[in-house]
Amino acid sequence: MSNTRVKEVIQINPTNMGNGKFSFKDGTPQIEFDIPMMPKYMDGSSLRINGKCNIKLANGNRPSNQNPANDATRGYLDPRTGIQSLFDYVSIANQEGQTYEMIKNYNRMASSIMAKSNSLNSYLGGGENVTSGSCGKNLQQGKQAQLESSFSVKLLCGFLGGESPIDLHLVRGLHIVIQLSPDNYALQTDFWTEPTSNTDNGMYYQLTDLKLTFDALIPTAQEQNAMMSLTQSEWEYNSFSSFYNVMTSNDFTATMNINTSKTIGITCNMIPSLFLNNYLYNSQMCLQTLKLDANATANRLRVLVPVKEITFLRGGLRQPLDFEIISTTSQTEQTADAQREWEATNSIYEVWNNAHFIKDLRTQLSLPRGVAAANIARYQTSVIGNDAIQSYHFGVSYDHLAGVGQNFKGTPLAIRFQSDMTSGEPHSIFTFVKHKNTIIFNNGAVQIQN
Amino acid sequence: MSNLQDFLSPETFSYPVNQRVETDIIFPVSKNQNAVRFVFDQKGILDSNSKVRLKLLVPQVAGAEPNAYLPINTGCSSLISRAWLEIGGRRVSTLESVGGFNTFMNLSYSPEYSDGIQKVLEGVVTKIGGSELIGGGVTGLIGKTPSDNIADPYTAFIPQGLKLKSTGALSPEFSIPISRLVPMLKGLQLPLFAINEEVSLTIEFKQGEARERFCQRSGEATGGVSTIDVDNCILMADFLYYPDDMDDIAQKIASPNGFSILYDEVIVVKATENAIRPAGPAIGAGLHLPTTFTQQIALAGKTLKSILVQSFKVGNNIEGNYVSNDDNIEDAYNFVIDSRPYYAQDVVNTSFKYNEVGKVLDRNLSLNSSQYAFINQVSAVVGNAGGAFAAALSGFTDYTLEGYTQKHRTATQRWLGVALSNRTLGVGGKVLSNLPILFRRNRQIMNDAVYPSAVPDYQQSVNLTFYCITQNMLLLKNGLATISQ
Numbered sequence: 008m009s010n011t012r013v014k015e016v017i018q019i020n021p022t023n024m025g026n027g028k029f030s031f032k033d034g035t036p037q038i039e040f041d042i043p044m045m046p047k048y049m050d051g052s053s054l055r056i057n058g059k060c061n062i063k064l065a066n067g068n069r070p071s072n073q074n075p076a077n078d079a080t081r082g083y084l085d086p087r088t089g090i091q092s093l094f095d096y097v098s099i100a101n102q103e104g105q106t107y108e109m110i111k112n113y114n115r116m117a118s119s120i121m122a123k124s125n126s127l128n129s130y131l132g133g134g135e136n137v138t139s140g141s142c143g144k145n146l147q148q149g150k151q152a153q154l155e156s157s158f159s160v161k162l163l164c165g166f167l168g169g170e171s172p173i174d175l176h177l178v179r180g181l182h183i184v185i186q187l188s189p190d191n192y193a194l195q196t197d198f199w200t201e202p203t204s205n206t207d208n209g210m211y212y213q214l215t216d217l218k219l220t221f222d223a224l225i226p227t228a229q230e231q232n233a234m235m236s237l238t239q240s241e242w243e244y245n246s247f248s249s250f251y252n253v254m255t256s257n258d259f260t261a262t263m264n265i266n267t268s269k270t271i272g273i274t275c276n277m278i279p280s281l282f283l284n285n286y287l288y289n290s291q292m293c294l295q296t297l298k299l300d301a302n303a304t305a306n307r308l309r310v311l312v313p314v315k316e317i318t319f320l321r322g323g324l325r326q327p328l329d330f331e332i333i334s335t336t337s338q339t340e341q342t343a344d345a346q347r348e349w350e351a352t353n354s355i356y357e358v359w360n361n362a363h364f365i366k367d368l369r370t371q372l373s374l375p376r377g378v379a380a381a382n383i384a385r386y387q388t389s390v391i392g393n394d395a396i397q398s399y400h401f402g403v404s405y406d407h408l409a410g411v412g413q414n415f416k417g418t419p420l421a422i423r424f425q426s427d428m429t430s431g432e433p434h435s436i437f438t439f440v441k442h443k444n445t446i447i448f449n450n451g452a453v454q455i456q457n
Numbered sequence: 458m459s460n461l462q463d464f465l466s467p468e469t470f471s472y473p474v475n476q477r478v479e480t481d482i483i484f485p486v487s488k489n490q491n492a493v494r495f496v497f498d499q500k501g502i503l504d505s506n507s508k509v510r511l512k513l514l515v516p517q518v519a520g521a522e523p524n525a526y527l528p529i530n531t532g533c534s535s536l537i538s539r540a541w542l543e544i545g546g547r548r549v550s551t552l553e554s555v556g557g558f559n560t561f562m563n564l565s566y567s568p569e570y571s572d573g574i575q576k577v578l579e580g581v582v583t584k585i586g587g588s589e590l591i592g593g594g595v596t597g598l599i600g601k602t603p604s605d606n607i608a609d610p611y612t613a614f615i616p617q618g619l620k621l622k623s624t625g626a627l628s629p630e631f632s633i634p635i636s637r638l639v640p641m642l643k644g645l646q647l648p649l650f651a652i653n654e655e656v657s658l659t660i661e662f663k664q665g666e667a668r669e670r671f672c673q674r675s676g677e678a679t680g681g682v683s684t685i686d687v688d689n690c691i692l693m694a695d696f697l698y699y700p701d702d703m704d705d706i707a708q709k710i711a712s713p714n715g716f717s718i719l720y721d722e723v724i725v726v727k728a729t730e731n732a733i734r735p736a737g738p739a740i741g742a743g744l745h746l747p748t749t750f751t752q753q754i755a756l757a758g759k760t761l762k763s764i765l766v767q768s769f770k771v772g773n774n775i776e777g778n779y780v781s782n783d784d785n786i787e788d789a790y791n792f793v794i795d796s797r798p799y800y801a802q803d804v805v806n807t808s809f810k811y812n813e814v815g816k817v818l819d820r821n822l823s824l825n826s827s828q829y830a831f832i833n834q835v836s837a838v839v840g841n842a843g844g845a846f847a848a849a850l851s852g853f854t855d856y857t858l859e860g861y862t863q864k865h866r867t868a869t870q871r872w873l874g875v876a877l878s879n880r881t882l883g884v885g886g887k888v889l890s891n892l893p894i895l896f897r898r899n900r901q902i903m904n905d906a907v908y909p910s911a912v913p914d915y916q917q918s919v920n921l922t923f924y925c926i927t928q929n930m931l932l933l934k935n936g937l938a939t940i941s942q
Contacts, residue, residue: 126569131586
């Protein structure tokens with residue numbers, strides 16, 4: 008053991024390596040990594056899942072997305088989340104089975120978080136397409152899907168995102184499980200914007216060469232001895248919990264018993280339920296309420312249904328905002344939905360510190376929904392045509408200043424969503440709660456308080 | 458009591474202080490086409506964001522103003538060969554290969570920062586946008602649109618305001634912070650008032666014309682030798698004063714034991730990889746055989762924070778010679794430090810390489826995958842075949858920039874790196890033993906013409922430049938400055 012502190016990069020292969028392919032086809036749809044209990048500190052924010060991704064059509068050939076005249080062999084990932092859209096469920100536990108964080112619908116959460124921390128420039132020119140495999144724009148994402156691509160993606164979990172290093176001995180090692188998304192969730196054709204696009208029902212993806220990496224600190228010999236003799240301690244970390252609701256009416260209230268004592272904020276996104284697990288649509292899109300477009304070549308949900316008001320309630324009282332977020336005028340006039348946008352952006356990150364995010368382009372810029380017309384300069388970083396996909400989120404922050412959060416123990420959270428929806432088309436609402444947990448370590452026993 | 462470190466760090470104060478700023482225009486004490494030298498007054502605290510003004514004059518071509526421009530990722534750093542800071546006649550901090558190192562720095566800024574600030578101040582034009590061929594063909598490509606030409610969307614040009622001209626009145630002026638010329642000043646506001654010796658900054662200009670100092674529009678003849686407008690080369694220096702705290706700061710610096718400050722220094726090491734034709738059975742076009750290269754980096758006794766690796770094969774007319782070329786097939790590398798491999802398994806995954814090199818600056822690079830590497834643009838390798846890159850596969854559009862296809866930018870910024878420091882973990886680096894560091898790279902030597910050099914790998918040497926960021930200590934005592942490592 009050394010007398011000086013040294014940084015090292017730890018590389019770990021999946022525990023359930025199998026044939027090396029992780030997929031629903033010819034592979035295993037679950038990835039497990041085991042990080043042993045050792046007297047070292049982990050930089051959680053440096054943890055990456057590295058590997059390669061291949062996308063294939065049902066016949067085993069690669070999709071061909073770069074020829075605009077060819078609608079028969081389209082297939083690619085969501086351009087705004089890329090590889091993150093492949094992770095359906097993420098669990099972080101210790102080596103003894105105690106769960107620290109479990110996020111269902113992780114991919115949907117990523118679609119909100121990434122939209123709040125990336126601009127379209129940072130996807131194409133800022134490195135997101137190297138690390139997350141997300142190009143931001145449909146056309147570029149389609150091109151990337153034609154060949155094997157590499158990725159080195161971070162997990163957007165609260166547990167790993169804290170500022171202080173993680174004592175791997177104190178937390179008793181880590182066991183990370185990632186359940187992959189179904190193929191028909193992760194992959195899409197262009198049917199939504201171009202009804203002549205293929206309706207391939209057998210596309211699939213495969214991940215290979217997987218490796219988990221992170222930076223670790225090897226403490227001095229004395230520090231390692233102290234770490235190993237530490238039997239009692241407390242550690243506070245952030246965590247995300249997820250909830251799912253289906254909205255079917257124009258005045259809908261989702262009531263959830265989130266049961267967290269230090270709730271920092273909630274963020275929500277939604278999508279027509281029809282779009283989920285459907286090759287014809289991008290299941291990762293974050294859209295507002297939609298209805299059928301009767302004038303379209305094929306009947307598709309494409310017409311915006313105006314949203315009127317969103318209200319956040321705690322135990323039946325309007326908290327933290329004592330007013331409704333009203334969108335009636337802005338939605339009618341197709342102008343900026345600024346109040347909702349501000350609150351939603353502020354729900355996870357401090358909005359005053361956030362320089363990169365995707366604005367709700369469809370609503371704010373009132374862009375045409377169809378494919379790009381001739382003579383429109385698509386070679387810019389402009390967002391038009393099929394890249395002008397709405398990024399609609401709603402949510403609220405409970406505490407960015409003190410970091411103490413709001414107590415929801417025994418007090419339900421309710422979100423009232425009023426719109427002009429008349430068709431009764433079901434829409435899925437995904438709610439993600441960011442809260443603080445406390446781990447109490449006592450003589451080898453681990454207790455988690457939320 | 459004030460914290461001295463807060464006043465000498467270029468970070469934002471976490472508490473309110475009274476501050477006064479004096480801006481002086483400092484003219485060089487000596488100037489010629491090789492170098493300029495500035496001497497600072499002994500006053501205040503030197504703000505490391507003080508800027509040097511630079512202007513390049515490119516002669517007319519056949520009586521017309523030229524269409525010359527700075528290498529797009531490098532900007533006005535291409536005009537400087539090296540720079541150093543002297544205290545009392547001793548060189549305390551030097552940056553060799555200013556253009557190469559600052560090219561990497563420029564690629565770590567966000568696209569918005571580059572487009573809004575770097576372009577205006579330093580002539581850096583790195584922003585990339587989505588692109589396609591209008592009217593059919595290939596979609597999903599990327600390209601850069603410095604000035605969109607709506608009338609002819611297949612061509613793009615550097616904005617006229619950034620074009621280099623023949624006279625001081627016409628040519629644009631650029632400015633570069635002294636912290637980007639002298640690594641020491643990156644994390645330090647130099648307390649000039651407490652240093653009794655002469656403090657000076659010397660800037661040595663880059664020699665060479667096209668692809669070195671500037672690039673030129675396709676087909677345009679050269680009009681002669683370019684010149685630095687040294688008459689207009691000035692240093693705009695900001696001197697900081699803290700009226701309520703200056704006595705306290707002076708007292709602390711003048712303590713009997715002196716005051717020490719840690720700062721970064723960049724040591725540049727160069728090496729060459731010369732591949733030989735792979736032995737064994739005759740191999741055909743597109744085939745490849747693995748070859749291992751090992752380079753030594755001697756940094757005995759230094760506290761090493763990180764190493765940045767630039768691999769140069771061939772430059773181009775858009776980025777100049779400030780490129781770091783990738784191989785057609787993914788290479789694998791490792792650093793052997795004190796006889797131990799730093800990585801348990803050699804680094805192969807391109808995206809992981811990208812993340813690792815981002816740690817050198819503690820922030821991610823801002824690059825598109827098509828700029829960084831050939832992966833996503835080449836076919837998979839099966840056995841010892843495959844991986845040959847064809848320009849048609851490039852993620853870049855064939856739209857031209859100043860007459861050159863933008864495909865020239867494919868995989869030209871593939872920087873590698875390793876960081877032995879980590880701010881979150883509180884590790885400042887590693888003290889090295891007398892053993893040299895080994896950089897071991899396993900390459901796939903192609904037996905076919907490779908892009909962009911158009912010759913086989915065994916006929917193309919690779920010039921490696923290692924930028925080794927080490928930690929030094931400056932001791933200020935009795936008005937004298939001492940450097941220790």
